[in-house]
Amino acid sequence: MENNTKTKDIITINPTTGKELSAYQYMTDDVVKTTIEKSHDAFLKWKGQSFESRGKIIKTIGIELQKHKSELAELMTNEMGKLLKQSEQEVDLCTTICNYSADQASEFLKNETRELQDGKKGIITYAPIGVIYGIQPWNYPSYQVIRYTITNLMAGNSILLKHAANVTGTAKLLESIFEAAGLPKHLFSVLLINHDQSDLVVNHKLVRGITLTGSPKAGEIIGEKAGKALKKSVLELGSNDAYIVLDDADIELAVKTSVMGRIYNNGETCIAAKRFVVVEAVYETFKDEFVKAMKALKMGDPMASDTKLGPIAREDLRDTLHEQVQQSVKKGAKLLCGGEIPDGDGYFYPATVLEQVTPGQPAYDDELFGPVASLIKAKDEDDAMRIANDSRFGLGGGIFSKNEKQAIELAEKYFDTGMVFINAFGTAYPNMPFGGVKDSGFGREHGGFGMKEFVNIKSIMVG
Template sequence: MEPKVKTSPIKTVNPFNNELVKSFDVMTAAQIESKIALADKAFQSWRKTPKAKRAQLLHRVAHLLRVKAAQLAELATLEMGKLFKESQGEVALCADIFEYYATNGEKFLADQPLETPHGSAFLSYEPLGVILSIQPWNFPFYQITRSAAPHLMAGNTMLLKHASNIPQCAQIMEDIFLEAGFPEGVYQNLFIPGSETDVLVADERIKAVTFTGSEPAGSSIAAAAGKYIKKSTLELGGSDAFVVLDDADVEQAAEAAVRGRIWNAGQVCVSPKRIIVEEGIADLFLEKVKAKFAALKVGDPMDEKTDLAPLSSEKAVNDVIKQVQTAVEQGATVITGGHRINRPGAFMEPTILADIRPGTAAYQEEIFGPVFMFYKVKDEQAAIDLANATEFGLGGSVFSSNNERAVNVARQMVTGMVYINHVTGIAPELPFGGTKHSGYGREQSPAAIYEFVNAKLIRVTTADSAY
């Protein structure tokens, strides 16, 4: 493959102080070709490696993640600014996911018998080949893990194109796979710009692509995969509804909403973005949220006492500020916040927007920062209608003291996931993914391991069997 344009080095810039830490050269066409060839070659032997051996190596990755947890967490905080305690939680989650597939992968991939009146039949789950994984910066290790763990366990090999602002996190994961004993070529990192990914998808040695990122980029990747008849999975973000019914515990709901929204400085696809509250408790809920926002401590993400970290970059904070300004120009009201914090680093005030009208940008867009879009609705049906009034369909939450009522509301929300009395969360055994413009396919849980395998039918008949 030949580069389209001459590109700048890939850089680590600390968003806490905007200082350049380290840079990496973009890989040449020859280097990229070498890595693709190695991944393809490695697949020929990795696919034949016993599942028990693959599982053993995944267990080693989980062990190394736990041993190196402090180093990895510090690196994530350095490169994209998240709270150190959140980075520690992310690394622990990744170890659990690798452990989950190491423990259960053989069972998930076992032949599945099928009932047939003549002879016998079963499905054999066989790997596809080289998988291209294109991932964002907001969870530097988790984004890698939720695609790598199941697909490597299934016998595929993987090439990672990670976000350009977290190159050290990308590289250290390749180092960990090698240290764990994975054969060379089974998992490799690519230092390339996003503009080169369509070319990679076209390469016949790459058999499938998994992408997490923006809707425009995902559409481009899906189009390229479709053109070359390759399987793809997409997770394209969301504008999750956080529905608070009038019988909810208001204090519990307000605390969950605030903690969910400032998680990762608001840079989470499934954090609560559209807060939809029945009018009987809306004012009380809003006052509690405002008080909790005012009590947040902003500062050094390495400090255990800090509540709100910087956004991932200057571009990220400027983009959110621009979205808020556009919302105000289109009639929205800023209840609190709305500005950049006057201090070094990419910090944004926790913000609440109200009076957001249909047809405006904020009504449809995802705001990737610590910003609530607040809606007061007259009743339960109005809450459901508003929750579904978006092109996205990733996650969502319903708060109510009546679980039966909450589940009934959840069933009517058009999303991939709904959590009751909890913000949309993450666990190895629970599927993660959305619908509508939030994408397709599932990660985590047993479902993930079947995304990139060939479910081959094998039927055995006897001489006297009918057809």
Template sequence: MDVVNPATGECVDTYEEHTESEVDAALARAEDAFASWRDRSVRERERLLADAADVLREHEREYAETMTREMGKPISQAISEVQKCAWLCDHYAEHASAYLDADAHPSPPGTTVTTEYEPLGPVLAVMPWNYPFWQVFRFAAPYLTAGNVGLLKHASNVPGCAAAIADVFERAGYPEDVFQTLLIPGDRVERVVADDRVRAATLTGSGPAGRSLASTAGEHLKKTVLELGGSDPFVVLDDADVQTAASVGAWARNQNGGQSCIAAKRFVVADAVYDEFVDALVANAESLTVGDPTSEDTDVGPQASRELLETLHEQVEASVDAGATVETGGEPLDRDGAFYPPTVLTDVPAGCPADTEELFGPVAAVYRVDGEDAAVRKANDTDFGLGASVWTTDTDRGQRVASRIDAGCVYVNELVKSDPRVPFGGVGESGYGRELSEAGIQEFVNRKTVWVADEPDTDVPTE
């Protein structure tokens, strides 16, 4: 696995893939580790997770620089990502016991009925490169604390991040093999999912990858959670604070180089404020600094690879050929590295790539709509359903519109974000299942009913 710095195009490191025998040995070790890890108390697992948070904070610059080198994230955003992972660990270190505490149910006199939450075993996580720490900790923090053990198959362009995350758990004092990383390409995932020692799998990534993993897991009756792509609408109603919406919208589209499933991608704007909003969005997009991701002043770094940039530009060109107008940007920058500028497209015709596909880069598609009902229809005019954002000075109206949008989460007067305190996930082509909060930690557990009677029931039920 060659690590190519997307800001320079230079190969900066090489990692050897794990052989089949090495993967088999890792699965055996995971199974052995689970046998003892599951018996650790939740309190003990919480303490180890709190130690992992301390490790992240102590080494945040080191881990951030690995991200920046491997996938081009601006260093300030990479540091924030490490800090957010530490916050996530803090959250589950404080609340996992409550989330996993047995639930009591109504029962006849002389009986006690509870639901207990028991771990399943080794869980495979197939994770993407765009948030190479956050996506991994989003699975690892809750699932390990619930008593499962983790097997990470990270994206092939960020093997250093995978190794660094394993280092976090080692430094925190986790038992050996509770968390392992598998350096394998995507075409070897199916065999791991099918292995009897793997009890569940989670994937964050593309629709085709999600379907493939879910198909294999389904054949073997294994639980899965999928967080796939998104084409999030950013709805600006006629009573919105336009300047604030445009400022936040430009950042919501362009942070992390626009390479985010929950980035604002389709800007649905009421006719009454459309011209003002487009002018402000363009001005804010043009004010962002594109450049060296190691500089603290950089807002937008390179795309994660030259191939990803080329795919994005092909989508932009096809949309322009179909009739879209480029308000700003629209061409790769003439410099070393995979740099694409913040781009705004208007007059986006139905059926073009900017309208129907996920543009995984700093390209905003803007639509003019006539009124609230039209805005809701356009927001829902997608097969994706991950997140959405609604902008209005009337919060009651915002909540009413939010309830009509088909998505896993809708934020009113906020950009879409994932937060440890609330469930996160999508519907439709954006996947299923939930991460984070109580819902996330309970995804990969056995919800076991335990019925205890003081005395045997002599009245044998009929069924």
């Protein structure tokens, strides 16, 4: 692991203890430019490889991830505070993505033949375009990287990564895992750079696509820069997903699933359940059981097997979350549990539940990135759906109802989001598209759709 005692441009901190883990130095501009050029040269060789040849290496990456599972999982937990068992689950998901992408790419990207109106033949091909630049967040330090790299490598592109500074160690370990798997050199390169240097990458003529997972503000900035440079971009941004509890819901299931949906990954998930819109008929019953379950969660060392809630990833993020809670209470929300920063080391924040949450409060309008739940009472099903869609975001959402047919219809016709879970909570499935609408961004990953985001869909007409 890199360590420079003279210059500490990047310092990683263990959020459980507040202590320094490692220090890293930014690359020079010349090194960044050389890295881009080498990435492009590697692409020129890689794009000619068959799906079978690419797939063998991608599956080997999945194998290497498992070989390094303990090391990688512990590093992720140390760098951003997620429960160790959830870090291990993340590594398993990454391997699944490798295997799925390797097996399915040839089907998703195979040539298509169409008969033209004048009797001629049309051929549609999906050609890789080149160097893809990914700017990724810290909350899923391995998955966020694997999600865009593997599909694009299978499509024939090469990859640059600017990871969140606080998970730099994970980025560098992934780079070594890719190398150990036999991925040709320079096809996957980690850039240790600042924001100004990132602009250099976006504007470089050899970089052909930009993908960002981050906040809506970051999406605005990167989307504008990519658009000005006339480069295709995919933006997966934040959300404040609503989970609707209807009057015929299995309340026990709804409570159990909602708690998990709110506190999984310490609540730091873009697609987490955040607003719980409960119809009046079952509101009090749900509230009592939900608050009781949230109060019972054990907060502590994420390495311990009995811990249910670890720390927030950074001190500034905890401060922001607490300020959002305080502002919501100031504007009329009622605190049912939690809401206080505990004494001691680390950046812990307790499971918190707010009710009387209304428009104008951060708990209603904004994304609360941490274990804070907003309870909102709805008159009936129609009112619940209105409240769920009353958001500038549109990533995911959920419905609890024993009437599966009706729930599917609500999800299909009325929920204005990219993803909907029915009587369940989940994060990502390799064979289902992932992405949102409105301020949650645009473009899709997974399900084969991600492989077609950064390819040249080429029309060939044969006379």
